[in-house]
Amino acid sequence: MLELQDLKDFSIHRWYEPFKHIALQTVLLELPEVVVDKLKSDDSDTDVAEVCPVEFMGALKNVINNLDNNAFVKNNWHAPMDAKMFSFGNELKVTNVNDLFLYLTTSNIIAEDFSSQQSSIPFYLALKPWKSIHPASEFRCIVINNVLRGITPRDWPTYYAHFKDEGPLIIDTLTNFFKENILGRFPRKHYIFDVIMSYPDQPSIVDFGPINSKTNLYAFSWREISPLINKDSPEEVAPIFRYLDSDIGIMTKADAIYKIANAFT
Template sequence: MVKICNEMDTQSKLDICSFKSWYKKFEKITIPSICIHIPKDVLEYFRDELVILPKECYTSIVEEDSEWDNEINEDNTPEYPEFSNNIRNAIKELDGSVFLKTNWHCPKDAFWITAGQTLKVKDIIDAYQLIKASSIIKRDLNFWYLDNQNNQSTRDFYLILRKWMDIHPGTEFRCFVRNNKLIAISPRDWPQFHKHIIQQKHEIVNDILSLFKEKIQYQFPLDDYCFDVVRQRKDNVILLDFSTFEENFTDALAFDWEFLKSEEIIAEENEAGLPEFRYLNSDCGIQPHSRNNYAIPQDIIDMFNPQNSDTRSNLTDLLAARVQEEMELQNRES
């Protein structure tokens, strides 16, 4: 395998950590996924701030309501039948529920927009809603990490659909690699307390270290990088993602970047032969959580205000229809 020197620009490192770049090589140790190329016209639609969903999202509603049919046919609602069909087929192939992301990030800031307030995608409506409502996704698709616009016209963007997997937040871990050595491990759900981590701390480190040495070490093109895993039970660790070993792009969680880049941690790792594993060893009560940083934006709340009915887009109508549909389903089940 050809190793790539770490003395490279940030853009190149990010490209290496892009999901499409590594998935095939590590497919056997990660979650089944499908990469869908985003055509130029769809890419421009995703970049646009106007929140209007494509015509394909209204198919089920149109079938039941002729008034919707007339409305949609008369306006300039965009349509991307081939791309939407690719999403439908991928969801079906991945057993009906998927986790969505771009080359680099998921729309974690937009979970509030779906009927169940979750990142689980069951149809194209969920997919388009999450993408259009996410500032994180827009930054990805607008080259948020670049200082210049070089090569923008030739870069390929992908929508990644991953088979849905129910993951307990206390089973996810971020791993930090320097000079091809695993030097540190942190819970992803930092700074939350999880009792099982204390009880299984040695097994957690050993299982992650085994996966790293057997399947990842010297196989990934960079010498310094981070990777995320989920360990749901003993001897079962699944790779989730790669990211750059840089503070501007990767959260250090239980660590700080000054320490991760210091010689101190290298000395500790060499002496013990094990990565440093940090976690909360006692319940400190309610801790701040990054998910709480994301909520329904005020302008969306205002759009549902009856006094501002003239400003509603077709997204609000669709959301109302989906909420009603969810309520009817719950009533039938109760």
């Protein structure tokens, strides 16, 4: 579970507006208290839709309709990825309010967020246009002491042959994107941000998140990253883009890191 300050700093309703111009289009709807209470409870006798105020239900339907009945939903911090099994085609696509509430009520990820009981933080739904995104275009960027230190594919460990040739371009593009749009504008000095890169467009922000021992660092490990957090190193360094440089078959993340990890200093 996220700490209180993490809940505040990494809530999409806090960071979206300042980075709206470089983020995926998102519509934010604050959840009424009665809906939050229902989502926090284990009472299954009443459907979530039945407790929704008429105004909120109308606004929700209108947003989904404006997104062509093809939307992606998350709360302030997470998407209900563990509810994919309940979606058509395992895509987690929202076509109506029934889809949306099904994903929210069957997701343990969402339940954990709602169980935080932090009344000082309003709960939101974040709805985005549905996009079919190639997994090779998704990257996680690791920022330590306001320096971009690591770049990793989110689809790890999967081999993509073009990374070898395009690696320098990926590094340059994400480094410039970070310096021009994010550096000095995000309230933390250690964090991760996720992007989608679709040439020739500039990268688009998907999310921001904290760095801790529970963060999925994909091609990197917490054991590598942790010492850097405690080391004040504001000097300029080029980020490491770590990816599989050969097709070594199916393996675990630990096996992949063991095979290709270099010193990360």
